[in-house]
Structure formats: structure tokens, C-alpha cells
Amino acid sequence: MNKLDGISVFVQVNDSGSYAAAGRVLGMSASAVGKAIVRLEERMGLRLLHRNNRSIGLTAEGAVFLDHCRRIMAELAAAEATLSNAQAQPSGRLRVSAPVASEGWNRVFLQFMATFPEIDLDVSYTNRLVDLVEEGYDVVLRIGPLQDSRLLTRRLGVFSLRLVASPTYLERHGTPRTIEDLLGHACLRNRNVSSRRIDAWPLGPDHAHINAELSNKLVADHYAMLLMAALEGLGIVCMPSFWSDEHIERGTLRHILADLTPNQRAVSAVWPGGRGFPAKLAAFLDFMAQKLPAVLR
Structure with missing residues (x-):
């Protein structure tokens, strides 16, 4: 297994919250994802993830390694962006469906607009379960368990x-x-x-x-x-x-x-596969993963 492949699988498992969800994003089976994690742990000589039938979580060593992995992937993404042409810069209209939430979420959206002025944000607020494909959204933010296996997902944070x-x-x-x-x-x-x-x-x-x-x-x-x-x-x-x-x-x-009353709920981004991965969507997902957790806490 290529070292960068192992890193990307590890990061995606953490972002998606499960082997199956990570596999859908990466185009791999859940079994293949699990084997990739095992090989990475064997190469590192460390346990990176706690695993049981219900959840996956980072070990202390895994949390440290994840920070390094994100920096590596960010550097790689930056290098690719530098070499890409101007057409790949985040721009255009981005249609987002979001739950009716507190003002903190709105501030994150406005910060995103300030950071990416070439993106026109179109946000629809609703607590109903929208049909992302039929209604033409680029990405939907959802709270709680995800059920549609046709869609790609990334966990953005948790709240109680x-x-x-x-x-x-x-x-x-x-x-x-x-x-x-x-x-x-x-x-x-x-x-x-x-x-x-x-x-x-x-x-x-x-x-x-x-x-x-x-x-x-x-x-x-x-x-x-x-x-x-x-x-x-x-x-x-x-x-x-x-x-x-x-x-x-x-x-x-x-x-x-x-x-x-201990409990935890996940907030995830969901988007359709088969449309490529436009720069505006990548920018939105990375920005929300960086900024939203502080609002959720």
C-alpha cells in the first residue's frame, strides 16, 4: 500500500465516522478500508483507532498522527492547487441546504463568503429531509444518522x-x-x-x-x-x-x-457522487470542517 494512500484512508475514516462511509467516498469496500487501516497500524507499530461494533474513535497516538496527516494532505492539496489553472479556483454558485440552526452557523457561512469572494452562496434553511439530487443541491448539512448510501459524506463535528x-x-x-x-x-x-x-x-x-x-x-x-x-x-x-x-x-x-443524560449527535455534509469534486465544494467542506466544530461545542 502506498504511504499516501494509507494516510488518505485514515483521514477519511476519521472524517466519515465509519469504514463503510469512508469506503463510499474513496470507492473502496468497507473490508478494504479496514485492511488498509490495519496495514497502516502495523507499519507504524501503533494502534491508531479504537474499534467496536458501534463506533470508531481515535487513540491518543491516532489523534497526534491525524494532525500530521492533515498537514501532509493540506500541503499536497496546496501544491496541486498551485499547479492548476485559474479555472480550478473556487468560484461559482454553491447551493446548500442547512438545518434551521443558531446564529453561530450563520456566522460561519458569512466567514466562508468573506474567505471565498468568488463563490456565490445560496443557502436554504429547513429541518425536513430534502432530496439532495431531485432538488438540485450541491451539498446538504444533516444532523443525526445518515441513511442514503448513494451519497458521499463527511463528518463535520458533533454536539450534544x-x-x-x-x-x-x-x-x-x-x-x-x-x-x-x-x-x-x-x-x-x-x-x-x-x-x-x-x-x-x-x-x-x-x-x-x-x-x-x-x-x-x-x-x-x-x-x-x-x-x-x-x-x-x-x-x-x-x-x-x-x-x-x-x-x-x-x-x-x-x-x-x-x-x-450523556449523548452525542453528528453533523455531516452530504453530496451526490458522479459529479466530480469541484473546487467550490472542496473549499466549503474544508472550511466547515475547520470552523463548525467550535460552534457545535
Whole structure:
């Protein structure tokens, strides 16, 4: 195996989150990707990835090696860009579908425009599951598990769902200390736009019955509304960290039951194969992978 091939496979596995997803991007089978990683580890004499049936994660040595690999690939990409003609410079219209998210995401889009002034950005905000190919998007940002194997993917970052409430609400109604305590509280719930179902809170499989019995004091399909209601002291809401953390830092919301509700959600970029890999798309993916994780945290 060529050394650069091994590096590119390793980086793609980390970006995609699985052997199968990396294989779709690289045009390889999941088995071939796994064998490439094993050969790379054998050559390095180090374990680079933790692997189990559910997930893949970096070892401490793998994290250090990944930083070096990214620099190597960035240098290679820079060299290729220098030798390419002006037609390959990032330019043109880029159609993006993004979830209805916090202002932090919008700032990243504006920073991208400032960095790449020759790209015209066309952003459509929706929480429904769009048909990327039929609706003509160049790239879609999606939250959660990905299902369409026809599409190419790159993981951009992760975030957590947090149960939060205002200090005023907690002073009036008490702070829940257990999962069961939630049954005595006003719950502000999010309705999934695609499924039209009310989203479950991350209470774990042992408390599925609690999820089913939570109150629906307010149900909305937009986190801006739920956030406003929580800030007004109307109840407890479960929302992504990129909506809540700014308010937690200010003290206008409090994070509750943090130790009992661990969870993680992925944000991924998805785009159709078979269209080549235009410079404007490559620029967007690299920029979002660099800037979005800070917003998600």
C-alpha cells in the first residue's frame, strides 16, 4: 500500500465516522478500508483507532498522527492547487441546504463568503429531509444518522442535546434530581419536521417509559420558539448545545441532569457522487470542517 494512500484512508475514516462511509467516498469496500487501516497500524507499530461494533474513535497516538496527516494532505492539496489553472479556483454558485440552526452557523457561512469572494452562496434553511439530487443541491448539512448510501459524506463535528431550564423556573418548581423527577415538570418539546413526531429526550433505554409520559406543555418545530419559552420560565426544554450553551454561560439557562443524560449527535455534509469534486465544494467542506466544530461545542 502506498504511504499516501494509507494516510488518505485514515483521514477519511476519521472524517466519515465509519469504514463503510469512508469506503463510499474513496470507492473502496468497507473490508478494504479496514485492511488498509490495519496495514497502516502495523507499519507504524501503533494502534491508531479504537474499534467496536458501534463506533470508531481515535487513540491518543491516532489523534497526534491525524494532525500530521492533515498537514501532509493540506500541503499536497496546496501544491496541486498551485499547479492548476485559474479555472480550478473556487468560484461559482454553491447551493446548500442547512438545518434551521443558531446564529453561530450563520456566522460561519458569512466567514466562508468573506474567505471565498468568488463563490456565490445560496443557502436554504429547513429541518425536513430534502432530496439532495431531485432538488438540485450541491451539498446538504444533516444532523443525526445518515441513511442514503448513494451519497458521499463527511463528518463535520458533533454536539450534544442538553436539558435546560431558566433559574426562575427552577426556583418556582424545583430542580429535577432524577430522570423520574421530570414527570412533575412542564416540558417544552420539539416536533420533528420530517417525521412529525415529537423528539425523544436522551434519557436512555431504561427510561423509555418516562419519555412516553413527559408532558407536552409546549410543542413547536422550531428551537427559536422553544428557547424563548425556556428563557421566559415556562418549562424544561431539550435542545442542541449550539442553541443552549451561550445562555448557559450567561446564566440565563441552567443545564440539568447532565450526568444522567450523556449523548452525542453528528453533523455531516452530504453530496451526490458522479459529479466530480469541484473546487467550490472542496473549499466549503474544508472550511466547515475547520470552523463548525467550535460552534457545535
